[in-house]
Amino acid sequence: MSVAVSLRHRQGAFVLDIAFESRDLGVTALFGPSGAGKTSVVHAIAGLLRPTEGRIAIDGRVLLDTRAGIDLPAEERRVGLVFQDARLFPHMSVDDNLRFGWRRAQNRMDEPSIARIVEMLGLGPLLARRPAKLSGGEKSRVALGRALIASPQLLLLDEPLSALDAARKAEILPYLERLRDEASVPVFYVSHAVDEVLRLADRVVLLGDGRVTSEGSVFDFAAGEIGEILPASGAVIDTRLESHRDDGLSMLSFGGGVLAVPRLAGLLGARLRVRIRAEDILLAREEPRAISANNVLAARISSLKPFGAEQVDVHLACGEARLVARITRASVARLQLRAGEAVFAVVKSVILDPRALRGTNTLG
Amino acid sequence: MTTLSEAEIEALLLSLRVSSVAVLVALPFALAAALLMARRTFPGKILLDAVLHAPLVLPPVAVGYLLLVVFGTRAGLGGWLYETFGIRFVFSWTGAVLASAILTFPFQMRAIRIALEAMDPGLGEAARTLGARRFDRFWNVTLPLVLPGLVAGAITAFAASLGEFGAIITFVSNIPGQTRTLPLAIYTALQMPGGEAAAARLATLSILLALVFMALAGLAQRRARAYYA
Numbered sequence: 001m002s003v004a005v006s007l008r009h010r011q012g013a014f015v016l017d018i019a020f021e022s023r024d025l026g027v028t029a030l031f032g033p034s035g036a037g038k039t040s041v042v043h044a045i046a047g048l049l050r051p052t053e054g055r056i057a058i059d060g061r062v063l064l065d066t067r068a069g070i071d072l073p074a075e076e077r078r079v080g081l082v083f084q085d086a087r088l089f090p091h092m093s094v095d096d097n098l099r100f101g102w103r104r105a106q107n108r109m110d111e112p113s114i115a116r117i118v119e120m121l122g123l124g125p126l127l128a129r130r131p132a133k134l135s136g137g138e139k140s141r142v143a144l145g146r147a148l149i150a151s152p153q154l155l156l157l158d159e160p161l162s163a164l165d166a167a168r169k170a171e172i173l174p175y176l177e178r179l180r181d182e183a184s185v186p187v188f189y190v191s192h193a194v195d196e197v198l199r200l201a202d203r204v205v206l207l208g209d210g211r212v213t214s215e216g217s218v219f220d221f222a223a224g225e226i227g228e229i230l231p232a233s234g235a236v237i238d239t240r241l242e243s244h245r246d247d248g249l250s251m252l253s254f255g256g257g258v259l260a261v262p263r264l265a266g267l268l269g270a271r272l273r274v275r276i277r278a279e280d281i282l283l284a285r286e287e288p289r290a291i292s293a294n295n296v297l298a299a300r301i302s303s304l305k306p307f308g309a310e311q312v313d314v315h316l317a318c319g320e321a322r323l324v325a326r327i328t329r330a331s332v333a334r335l336q337l338r339a340g341e342a343v344f345a346v347v348k349s350v351i352l353d354p355r356a357l358r359g360t361n362t363l364g
Numbered sequence: 365m366t367t368l369s370e371a372e373i374e375a376l377l378l379s380l381r382v383s384s385v386a387v388l389v390a391l392p393f394a395l396a397a398a399l400l401m402a403r404r405t406f407p408g409k410i411l412l413d414a415v416l417h418a419p420l421v422l423p424p425v426a427v428g429y430l431l432l433v434v435f436g437t438r439a440g441l442g443g444w445l446y447e448t449f450g451i452r453f454v455f456s457w458t459g460a461v462l463a464s465a466i467l468t469f470p471f472q473m474r475a476i477r478i479a480l481e482a483m484d485p486g487l488g489e490a491a492r493t494l495g496a497r498r499f500d501r502f503w504n505v506t507l508p509l510v511l512p513g514l515v516a517g518a519i520t521a522f523a524a525s526l527g528e529f530g531a532i533i534t535f536v537s538n539i540p541g542q543t544r545t546l547p548l549a550i551y552t553a554l555q556m557p558g559g560e561a562a563a564a565r566l567a568t569l570s571i572l573l574a575l576v577f578m579a580l581a582g583l584a585q586r587r588a589r590a591y592y593a
Contacts, residue, residue, distance in 0.1 A: 074492040088490075
């Protein structure tokens, strides 16, 4: 599954000049400040904005090629778009909204798949209601379901959480995480919120001033290694729930070791993304034995980057995972830390959202 | 006072027929004009807007006179229609329909336009990304959403049409059973000695009809608001 986008568009004084490619399923975050051109990019991909020049193809299916004179209308692109403001049809029930695109699709999704999406998004109790009777969070979920049930080849989410308050956001994020893990459609997620990107994205394309300033994995993004815009915020690690121990801990495995966390309610095998803040990692030269922290990981220093005047971000490779420890310049000197050397990372705390425990089934 | 004479019932039925047909005839034009004015920008839009609203402010007698000039059997267009298709407006109830349709067209156009402008333009974009083409979007998204406005506009136009006098009497005269609608019947009654009672009956009837239909238009609007809000 590959999506290739290259666009040039002039809108008054603003020039958009963007090219990026996404090769896998999963969530690609288009991240950048307001005015970076994010919405223009998704509208151009959806066919709602005609760029001055450009080419857009999904798995070789050309949606737009201004040189070849190809410009599929939005209604033929099979690109789902979830707008900031949901845009549900007010004269239709939730069920009719959900089936609007489905009724017009060439290859209609089968009923069991629809039922799974309805279940995944918790829409069952809402089906007979009209949009006017839904909360903001419910509207977002219906809009998401409506786009998915139309079986798009690419799903664009244009800041779907920006119109919601913090409580509603927290309510929707787990659904988006399930979407990422269960839907077999690539997702472009437009956002200017670091937190959402860290929780949802697999890859990040940084946009600034109408250009792609940098791109990379969410792990690079968390480690502050792309963009140079944001300082490292820590580590993002995708783990698997391995076992529940009798001592009240659950074990999460990842390609660099095992993390012990307070007992989780999830099924074994479930996938779980955890975050470790740079401030929550201590470094030791020798393996500490008598210590209260549950997690001590063997790691290798990949680089050291100054953070402000007094601190240093020590980037670590821990198997496949990357961690960042923010320690003082003095500590770096005292421990004589240099790139390439082995250290032990003492993890003080792991951030995880218990509701983020995800199943392992896959949507067709 | 309580029972209507045969001639009065005839006038009432003719009024209802002329007004319903006038509303139906004007509706497609009102819808097209509303779509044009609500969705497009073009040079001369303000001028066209004035022309489309003119029936509201022109003296109806002047409109009737203009219709006579254009559609009279000896006039250019009217003569051609009569000779080619046998269509004659003057002295016919169809002429009353034409006059009423033109004069009440702005009521329908305005109501539909307001409903169109109140509609979230983003819904059309959402429908496009879900595979709905132009006519599909019009039929399944735009039309249902402007329907309450359209119905309210049609009812208002119908009620206004029941009161049309000047244009009808000027264009198609005052012929019992053909062009003598309720207002013309009131006028006729007043011209006759001892016709005051008939005039009062018919005037009361006209007022009642107007009030009932305006209430219906209001009800349609309110139901729609409760439904979509």
